[in-house]
C-alpha cells in the first residue's frame with residue numbers, strides 16, 4: 001500500500017484517504033507518495049481504453065486503499081455526462097503541433113477535470129475513515145477556481161461550500177458563473193477587498209474556526225490537495241493514447257508537453273505521469289509576465305520579491321507556486337525542502353544547488369511570454385489555422401514558438417480554458433472592437449470566429465441569480481458560521 005508523506009517530514013506517514021481528507025500536512029508540507037517507484041507501471045496497461053478507464057487505472061495506482069470497485073464507481077460519478085466532449089480531454093491538431101483541450105467540463109476551465117473528482121474522493125475518504133462531520137469547503141478565488149469548485153461540490157451529500165471572491169474584482173462572466181451555480185449546499189459571496197484579502201482571511205478562518213458549528217469541519221479545495229492533483233495525471237496518458245491511436249506517433253516515442261503554469265499543479269501532474277513510465281520528453285513550464293518560475297528553472301534562484309503583474313491570463317498571475325514543493329522534495333530531499341520553504345517564507349527567496357538544478361533541468365524548461373506575445377499568437381493561429389485559443393493557452397503557444405524545434409516526436413500544448421471565458425481579451429487580440437458587456441463580447445467572438453460557444457457559458461446571462469451577498473472582511477466568520485447551520 002502506498003504511504004503518503006509530508007514534503008517537510010518523511011516520517012509523517014498517512015494513508016491516501018487521510019491525505020485527501022486533511023489536504024495539507026500539519027507541518028505545512030504537502031502530501032506526496034513516499035516512494036515514486038511505487039507508482040511505476042507499464043503505460044500500455046493504462047492507455048488502451050477510454051478516458052474513464054485510464055482514470056480508473058491511474059487512480060488505482062495512487063489510491064489502492066480505495067479498492068478497484070469503489071474507484072470505478074467514483075470515476076463514473078465524476079465524469080459520466082459531465083463533459084461535452086466524449087473524449088473528455090480531446091487532442092486536436094493545430095499546424096504541426098497538437099493542443100490538448102482540457103476545458104470541456106461544466107465551467108469551461110481545466111480545473112473542472114480535478115474538481116469533478118475531488119468531491120467524490122473526499123466523501124469516500126470520509127466514509128472510509130468513519131468521519132461523521134460534514135465537510136465545509138472554504139475557497140477564496142480570483143475567478144476560475146470558484147466556479148469549478150461550486151460546480152464540483154454543488155449537490156454532493158456530506159459537503160457544503162462557500163466561495164469568497166473580490167467584489168468588483170472578477171469578470172462579469174466569472175461572477176455570473178459563481179452566483180448562478182446550482183446546489184443548496186453551495187454559496188458564493190463577494191467581499192469588499194481584493195483577492196489577497198480574501199485569501200488571507202480564508203486562511204485565518206481555518207485557524208480561527210476549524211469547526212464552525214458542531215458536526216461540521218472546514219476543508220479546502222485548492223490544488224495542494226493530492227486528490228486534486230492525481231485526476232490531472234490522467235490526461236497526459238489520454239493525450240499519448242490519442243496520438244498513438246491516430247498514428248501521429250509510434251509506440252515508445254517521447255512527446256513534449258507545454259503547460260500554461262500558475263501554481264505548478266498541472267505540470268506537476270505531468271511529472272507524475274513521467275515517473276509512472278509514460279514516454280515524456282520535456283515538460284515546458286510556460287509563464288506570463290510573472291516569470292518567477294522561468295528564472296528559477298534557468299538559474300535555480302526562486303525569488304518572489306518582485307512586482308506582481310496583472311495580465312490577461314489571470315489564472316497564471318502567481319508568485320508563489322505551491323506545488324513546486326512536491327518536485328523539490330523528490331529532487332532535493334526533506335531537509336533541503338524544509339530549508340528552502342523556510343527561506344521563502346522568511347526572506348522571499350532561496351537557491352537550490354547546482355546538481356539539484358541540473359536534475360530538474362533534465363526534464364523541465366521554463367519560458368515566459370508577454371500579454372502582447374500571447375495576443376499575437378491568438379491572432380496568428382486563428383488567421384493561419386482557424387483555431388481559437390484563450391489567453392492562457394496562447395501564452396503556452398507563444399512559449400513553444402520561442403523555443404523553436406524540439407527532438408520530441410510531437411509537441412502537445414495544454415489548453416486550460418475556453419476562449420469564451422476571456423472573450424474581451426480574445427476580441428482585442430483579434431483586433432476587433434470591444435462591446436459594452438461580456439455577453440455582447442461573447443456574441444461578437446462567435447460572429448467573428450464561428451467557434452462553438454460552450455453550453456455552460458451560453459446560458460449564464462439568463463440564469464437565475466442565486467446570491468447577491470456582499471460583505472466586509474470582518475463579517476466572513478459569521479457568514480461561514482451561518483452557512484454551516
Ligand SMILES: *Cc1c(COP(=O)(O)O)cnc(C)c1O
Pocket residue numbers: 109110111144145223260261262263264265266267315316392416417
Ligand atoms: C489554474 C489555471 C492555470 C494554472 O494551473 P496551475 O495548476 O495552477 O499551474 C492555467 N490556466 C487556467 C485557465 C487556469 O484556470
